[in-house]
Amino acid sequence: MPSYEPVIGLEVHAEMLTQSKMFCGCAVVDSTSAAPNTVVCEVCAGMPGTLPVINERAVEFGLRVALALNCEVPGVNVFARKNYFYPDLPKGYQISQYELPLAVNGWLDIETTAGLKRIRVRRVHLEEDTGKLNHQEEGGGKSEEGSAPSSLLPPPSSLVDLNRAGVPLLEIVTEPDLCSVEEVRAYATALRSLLRYLGVNNGDMEKGVIRFEANISVRPVGSDELRSRTEVKNLNSFKAMERATVYEIERQSAVWESGGRVAQETMGWNDAEGVTVSQRGKEHAHDYRYFPEPDLPPLELDRAWIERIRAELPELPAARRDRFVQALGLTRYDADLLVVERAVAEYFEAACAVSDAGAAPKTVPPKAVANWITGELFRLMNAGGLTIDQVKVTPRALAGLISLISVGTINSNTAKIVFEEMFATGQDAGAIVAARGLAQVSDTAEIEALIDRVLSANPEQVKTFLGGKATVEQWFFGQVMKASQGRGNPQVIRGLLAEKLKALGG
Numbered sequence: 001m002p003s004y005e006p007v008i009g010l011e012v013h014a015e016m017l018t019q020s021k022m023f024c025g026c027a028v029v030d031s032t033s034a035a036p037n038t039v040v041c042e043v044c045a046g047m048p049g050t051l052p053v054i055n056e057r058a059v060e061f062g063l064r065v066a067l068a069l070n071c072e073v074p075g076v077n078v079f080a081r082k083n084y085f086y087p088d089l090p091k092g093y094q095i096s097q098y099e100l101p102l103a104v105n106g107w108l109d110i111e112t113t114a115g116l117k118r119i120r121v122r123r124v125h126l127e128e129d130t131g132k133l134n135h136q137e138e139g140g141g142k143s144e145e146g147s148a149p150s151s152l153l154p155p156p157s158s159l160v161d162l163n164r165a166g167v168p169l170l171e172i173v174t175e176p177d178l179c180s181v182e183e184v185r186a187y188a189t190a191l192r193s194l195l196r197y198l199g200v201n202n203g204d205m206e207k208g209v210i211r212f213e214a215n216i217s218v219r220p221v222g223s224d225e226l227r228s229r230t231e232v233k234n235l236n237s238f239k240a241m242e243r244a245t246v247y248e249i250e251r252q253s254a255v256w257e258s259g260g261r262v263a264q265e266t267m268g269w270n271d272a273e274g275v276t277v278s279q280r281g282k283e284h285a286h287d288y289r290y291f292p293e294p295d296l297p298p299l300e301l302d303r304a305w306i307e308r309i310r311a312e313l314p315e316l317p318a319a320r321r322d323r324f325v326q327a328l329g330l331t332r333y334d335a336d337l338l339v340v341e342r343a344v345a346e347y348f349e350a351a352c353a354v355s356d357a358g359a360a361p362k363t364v365p366p367k368a369v370a371n372w373i374t375g376e377l378f379r380l381m382n383a384g385g386l387t388i389d390q391v392k393v394t395p396r397a398l399a400g401l402i403s404l405i406s407v408g409t410i411n412s413n414t415a416k417i418v419f420e421e422m423f424a425t426g427q428d429a430g431a432i433v434a435a436r437g438l439a440q441v442s443d444t445a446e447i448e449a450l451i452d453r454v455l456s457a458n459p460e461q462v463k464t465f466l467g468g469k470a471t472v473e474q475w476f477f478g479q480v481m482k483a484s485q486g487r488g489n490p491q492v493i494r495g496l497l498a499e500k501l502k503a504l505g506g
């Protein structure tokens with residue numbers, strides 16, 4: 001048993017997919033591909049004397065998230081100036097929220113090996129994103145996230161891109177309720193999925209539109225103290241987040257173990273070397289000299305508007321999963337896999353709803369649809385690096401394939417071959433089966449002939465079987481299936497094989 005256990009809180013920054021920025025009319029664009037500094041105005045460039053105006057849509061998107069996270073939404077929230085210097089922050093301050101955030105005291109349930117666990121959400125607030133620095137190195141630029149690592153010397157030269165400056169950013173902060181790397185992953189996955197369901201963020205970590213920071217400490221197992229923590233930034237994939245968390249837990253445990261003290265500091269993750277790197281001592285709220293933003297009035301929210309947003313929330317992943325379990329009889333495990341992405345869940349439901357799929361004029365069993373999606377479809381999608389919208393097999397075509405199995409036209413092994421071809425070409429199952437002569441052989445005379453051939457070709461095995469080794473029957477089954485080139489109807493083979501062996505005296 002380890003003598004130290006982790007205590008982790010996550011801070012998540014999610015860009016809101018609004019059309020325009022948080023406080024001006026500039027468009028929100030993909031800041032990894034747009035030409036630098038093409039969507040910038042006086043306001044987001046921080047010119048003196050300009051005035052911000054709150055983007056109502058960004059507030060609405062923030063409220064969607066806050067309500068989906070079961071938060072309390074106070075009637076009034078206040079924007080505040082967070083003062084610090086960095087070249088990607090032209091105003092010298094960031095408009096954020098501090099004392100009165102958009103929402104507080106929510107929660108998100110996550111799946112753990114020990115069942116559901118409720119992770120408390122401390123606060124949800126709106127702010128504006130910063131610009132980006134592109135550090136110039138030989139042979140091209142390299143972009144760096146966030147604020148200044150003051151302990152590092154500046155690189156030779158850097159270019160500032162303000163396209164991202166002023167993009168609406170929602171910060172979601174948990175209580176230190178996460179106790180393992182698995183829980184960190186489960187929370188991050190569930191939150192990302194939720195944001196995508198709500199249509200407020202596309203979840204693309206590599207492009208930095210959603211950014212996780214892990215606050216990590218360790219304490220003696222069983223104690224309830226909170227020890228000094230480090231805050232790890234630059235986590236631009238789930239993998240990086242997990243590796244950094246494992247690394248910090250081990251590093252901090254070793255420090256305490258050896259009688260040292262863990263310093264409260266801000267760290268970066270060096271993915272290439274697999275280590276966390278100290279960037280600076282942990283900043284405190286007073287370092288930022290927060291004060292209410294004088295250019296914006298307190299934001300009073302209309303209760304009726306909040307309730308309208310609540311009423312218009314889509315069915316969320318957890319509710320959808322429960323419905324798949326209760327109404328469609330899926331296992332919790334399968335249902336979880338299917339609901340993570342809204343488009344996958346919709347694909348699944350569309351396939352289940354097909355009522356005249358191919359030969360059988362009835363719907364296909366949801367369980368079978370779930371198996372095909374979480375098994376073969378996900379496997380081929382992963383192998384090809386495809387998302388569900390890029391898949392050529394329509395839900396109707398998948399239902400058609402499943403019907404061909406259930407009416408016995410093909411067996412499930414052949415179905416996998418057919419499915420691969422459907423995936424590659426987008427053709428229907430029926431057409432592939434016909435063109436390649438893959439229909440299942442159920443004809444008893446034909447199968448009997450195959451069994452006879454196998455038995456007479458293997459007298460030794462027959463002897464072993466008759467000598468009492470029953471498992472040889474399964475081997476014979478395999479041989480007959482092989483002789484049928486995988487097209488034999490398994491039930492028919494099994495039935496006839498048992499009869500033949502019995503007749504031989506087995």
Ligand code: ADP
Nearest residue numbers: 007008009010174175176215216217226227229
């Ligand atoms: P700050 O605003 O300085 O980053 P907060 O107190 O708001 O600090 O906490 C930020 C995050 O750190 C929260 O997610 C919180 O749950 C987490 N946290 C606070 N104390 C600890 C601790 N001792 N160990 C791990 N995480 C912690």
Ligand code: MG
Nearest residue numbers: 011213215231
């Ligand atoms: Mg912080």
Ligand code: ZN
Nearest residue numbers: 024026041044
């Ligand atoms: Zn602007």
